[in-house]
Amino acid sequence: QVQLVESGGGLVQAGGSLRLSCAASGRTSATGMGWFRQAPGKEREFVASISRSQTSTNYAGSVKGRFTISLDNAKNTVYLQMNSLKPEDTAVYYCATTPTGVLPTSPGGYNYWGRGTQVTVSS
Secondary structure, rough: EEEEEEOOOOEEOOOEEEEEEEEEEEOOOOEEEEEEEEEEOOEEEEEEEEOOOOOOOEOOHHHHHHEEEEEEOOOOEEEEEEEEHHHOOOEEEEEEEEEEOOOOOOOOOOOEEEOOOOEEEEE
16 A cells, blocks of 8 residues: 655745655555646646656646656655746645556546645735
8 A cells, every 4th residue: 555645735925935745655566656736626637747767757838847846766755846836826736656657647547646735825
């Protein structure tokens, strides 16, 4: 069983920064990890993903150039550095693992999920 625990969320003003962390424990066959977010009344949407080898990354268009995903395999931790935050980035952010060998943008491509961390950006 794999457990994922997110941290680092909070309240920040527009234009500010936050760094989210997601620590993984347990046996995992993950080939990649990803971040998703879900705002109230909206579907869960893809934010960013990274391969376990760290040779590939993928970003949603809405965050490209502002967010950076990184991975520390020694710590089994994936990070999401979020800069130039906007009110529309407000959501619960989830990390997840994928065993597919690719970097899916659909939640269905991920098999383990954390419980999420709230990010609120005030205008």
